[in-house]
Amino acid sequence: MEEHRMRRQDQQRPKQIITVLGGTGQQGGGVVNALLDRGEFAVRVATRNPTGDAARALAARGVELVKADLLEPKGVGAALEGAYGAFVVTNFWDPQVGLREGELATAAVKAARAAGVEHLIWSTLPDADKLTNGRLKVIHFTGKARVDAAVEAAGFARHTFVQAPFYFQSFLGALAPQALPHGGRGWTVPMDPGARVIHAGDVTDVGRAVAAAFSARDKLANGSYLAVCGGVYSWIDFVSTLNGLGHDFQVVQVRPAGYDGFPLGREIRETFQYFEACTYFGPDREKNIAAANALVPGGYTRFADWARLNMKRLAHGGALGCAGDRGVPGIGRPSLNVSAGTEQHFGGLHRRRRGVPGLR
Ligand SMILES: NC(=O)c1ccc[n+]([C@@H]2O[C@H](COP(=O)([O-])OP(=O)(O)OC[C@H]3O[C@@H](n4cnc5c(N)ncnc54)[C@H](OP(=O)(O)O)[C@@H]3O)[C@@H](O)[C@H]2O)c1
Numbered sequence: 001m002e003e004h005r006m007r008r009q010d011q012q013r014p015k016q017i018i019t020v021l022g023g024t025g026q027q028g029g030g031v032v033n034a035l036l037d038r039g040e041f042a043v044r045v046a047t048r049n050p051t052g053d054a055a056r057a058l059a060a061r062g063v064e065l066v067k068a069d070l071l072e073p074k075g076v077g078a079a080l081e082g083a084y085g086a087f088v089v090t091n092f093w094d095p096q097v098g099l100r101e102g103e104l105a106t107a108a109v110k111a112a113r114a115a116g117v118e119h120l121i122w123s124t125l126p127d128a129d130k131l132t133n134g135r136l137k138v139i140h141f142t143g144k145a146r147v148d149a150a151v152e153a154a155g156f157a158r159h160t161f162v163q164a165p166f167y168f169q170s171f172l173g174a175l176a177p178q179a180l181p182h183g184g185r186g187w188t189v190p191m192d193p194g195a196r197v198i199h200a201g202d203v204t205d206v207g208r209a210v211a212a213a214f215s216a217r218d219k220l221a222n223g224s225y226l227a228v229c230g231g232v233y234s235w236i237d238f239v240s241t242l243n244g245l246g247h248d249f250q251v252v253q254v255r256p257a258g259y260d261g262f263p264l265g266r267e268i269r270e271t272f273q274y275f276e277a278c279t280y281f282g283p284d285r286e287k288n289i290a291a292a293n294a295l296v297p298g299g300y301t302r303f304a305d306w307a308r309l310n311m312k313r314l315a316h317g318g319a320l321g322c323a324g325d326r327g328v329p330g331i332g333r334p335s336l337n338v339s340a341g342t343e344q345h346f347g348g349l350h351r352r353r354r355g356v357p358g359l360r
Contacts, residue, residue, distance in 0.1 A: 001186070007008070009132065013318050014042070014044070015040065015041055015042040016041055016042050016065075016083075016084035016085070016144055017041065017042045017043070017082060017083040017084055018035055018041045018042070018043055018044070018083060018085040018087065018214055019044045019045075019046060019066075019079055019080050019082065019083040019085070019086045019112075019117075020029075020032055020035075020043060020044070020046070020085070020086075020087045020108070021068075021070070021076070021079070021086065021087065021088045021089060021090075021108060022048050022087075022088075022089040022090070022091065022123075023043075023045030023046065023047065023058065023087075024045065024047050024049075024052070024054035024055055024058065025089070025091065025204045026046070026167065026169065026203045026204070027089045027123055027164055027207070028087065028089055028202055028207075029054075029204070029205060029207070030204035030205065030206050030207025030208070030210075031087045031206065031207040031210045031211060032045060032058060032063060032205065034207035034208045034210065034211035034213070035207075035211045036061060036062070036063075037211070038215060040184055040214075040215055041084070041085070041214060042064065043062070043063045043239075044063070044064040044065075044066060044079065044083060045058055045063050045064070045065055045066070046066050046067075046068035046075075046076065046079035046080075047065060047066075047067065047068065048066050048067065048068070049067075050065040050067045050213045051064070059194070060108050066079040070090065070097065070104040070105075070108060071096060072102065072106070073107045073108075073111055075336045076108050076111045077106070077114060077115055078120055079113040079352060080111055080112045080115035081115045081116075081266075082111075082115070083115065083116075084117070084118050084119065085115055085117060085118065085120070085121070085214050086112045086117045086119075086120050086121070086151035086285070087121045087123070087210055087262070088105060088108050088109065088112070088120065088121070088122050089123035089164075089184040090104055090105045090108070090144070090300070092106045092139070092140035092143065093140070095256070097265070099139065099143070101143045101144065101209045102143045102144075102146050102147055102198075103139070105144070105147045105150075106150045107121070108156065109122065109150050109151055110150070111149065111152075111153055112156075113154040113155065113156060115143040117156065118156060118157040118158060119156065119158040119160070119214060120151060120154070120156045120159045120160075120161045121157075121158065121159070121161075121162055121210050121213055122147060122148070122151045122159070122160075122161055122162070122322045123144070123147060123162050123163075123164055124144045124145055124147065124148055124161045124162070124163060124225075125140070125141040125163055125164070125204070126141055126145055126163070126278070126280075126281060126282035126284075127141070127142050127145035127146065128141040128145075128270070128271075128281075128282075129142040129182075130142070130144050130145070131274075131277075131282050131283070132274060132277055132278065133277045135272045135277075136270040136273055136277065136325050137267075137270060138267070138271050138274045139267060139269045140267065140271075140297065141271070141274065142187050143304055148161060152223065155255060158217070158218070158220075158222050159222065159223060160210075160220065160222075160223070160224050160226065161223070161224070161225045161226065162206060162209055162210055162211045162225075162226045162228065162292075162340075163225065163226065163227045163228065163281060163288060164179065164201075164203060164206045164211070164228060165199050165200045165201035165203075165205075165206075165227075165228055165229050165230060165281075165282055166198050166199065166200040166275075167200070167201070167202075168200055168201065168203070168230065168301075168303060168306045169202070169203050169310075170204050171238070171311060172310065172311070175187070175342075176220070177249055180250060180252055184248070184249075184250050185249055185250070186234065186239065186249035186250040186251050186252065187239075187246070187249070187250075187252070188251075188252045188253075188254045188258075189235050189252070189253060189254070189274040190253075190254055190255070190258070190259055190264060190269045190272050190273065191235075191253070191256075191273060191275060191276040192234075192249045192253065192276060193235035193236050193239075193253050194234050194235075194236050195234050195235060195275070195276050195356070196232055196233060196234040196237065197232065197234070197276055197278075197279040197280065198232065198233050198234065198235075198238075198274045198275055199227065199229045199231075199279065199280035199281045199285065200229075200230055200231065200232075200233050200238075200280070200291070200303060201228055201229055201230035201231070201300050201301065202230060202300065202301040202306050205228050205230065205300040205301055206228050208228075208296050208300070209226050209292045209295055210226075211298055212295035212296055213255075215294060216295060222293050225284065225291060226285070226288060226290040226291050226292035226295065227281045227284075227285060227288035227291070227292050228292045228300060229281065229285075229289045229292065229293075230300045230302050230303060230306070230333040231302050231303055232279070232280075233303060235251040236251060237303070238251075238303065239251050241303055241304050242307060242311060244304075245307060245308065245312055245313055246313035247277060247309065247311075247313050253278075254276070256269050256273060285336075286340055
């Protein structure tokens with residue numbers, strides 16, 4: 001009887017609020033979905049455009065919207081006021097964010113602390129600069145990693161770090177297959193295509209880990225790093241899986257310097273070189289992947305399962321609905337900027353006979 005009364009009181013109490021920065025985007029959108037699925041918290045999304053389509057679709061699902069721009073800290077503070085928890089992701093690729101990512105993220109973290117947020121979850125990545133002794137900057141990794149200290153120092157009752165994987169969704173957008181210099185379609189990469197070093201996953205799975213972390217409260221060790229991972233893959237693994245679904249893609253290894261003539265080309269080149277040197281999640285990968293797996297017992301989506309649903313070859317040959325020849329936004333077409341003498345092609349069955357490392 002007493003237990004029943006207490007449960008009823010609990011149900012009548014207003015739900016605690018989680019504010020999601022970036023909730024109209026891919027990572028934050030996954031967080032919103034997973035929080036709504038769990039139903040334990042009320043969800044508030046901070047957006048620059050509360051009347052946009054993405055925001056209105058969220059409002060229709062019961063999400064509170066607050067106008068906020070990371071470039072204007074006052075609005076961010078208002079979006080965090082009264083919230084129990086906050087998920088913070090910043091978008092390095094937004095031209096207004098870019099090199100200011102660390103500064104803007106740190107301001108958001110401080111605003112969350114000032115607003116009384118108890119549990120902050122920051123979407124970070126490994127410090128590639130430190131891990132390679134300064135050889136590779138990988139600004140969009142390193143810039144995020146350097147915010148971790150500010151999160152620790154802020155003094156939240158709880159804080160958690162989540163590391164998003166290399167998105168499978170990239171193959172539908174920024175890294176869609178392109179026409180290759182000598183025919184065919186696929187990718188040119190400045191790294192060993194057989195190196196099984198890319199921790200990848202469905203970006204929406206980040207939300208499942210984050211929502212579970214908010215619910216776990218003190219069952220999750222404070223300051224945990226959660227690396228959300230569908231699997232660890234080589235470029236050849238990706239291509240083999242896609243070709244097994246009826247595609248005919250290739251991956252071509254090119255001279256790293258070939259990337260550097262394009263805007264942001266160096267950043268992309270260093271990213272892949274960092275993967276090869278340290279793996280995507282770096283030396284703490286096993287511990288951090290295990291921590292994320294423990295929160296979501298069914299585990300995360302694997303590439304073959306995701307690709308079967310999202311990259312199946314269509315009968316008329318118009319596969320993917322991808323960006324195709326437009327190239328990587330902001331990068332141009334790195335595949336055209338290669339010296340033929342240095343290329344190695346890997347595609348279809350040929351690479352099996354060549355015994356490319358990493359292909360099982
Ligand atoms: N691609 C990958 O494989 C990968 C892997 C790991 C990590 N990442 C990182 O993921 C981050 C991007 O996250 P995402 O993929 O979720 O991005 P996304 O889908 O492009 O969405 C960007 C989100 O950021 C918000 N935003 C951008 N500028 C803002 C500003 N000035 N003030 C407030 N909100 C702002 C947008 O909100 P509104 O437009 O509604 O204001 C939107 O919700 C990048 O930093 C990238 O480095 C990417």
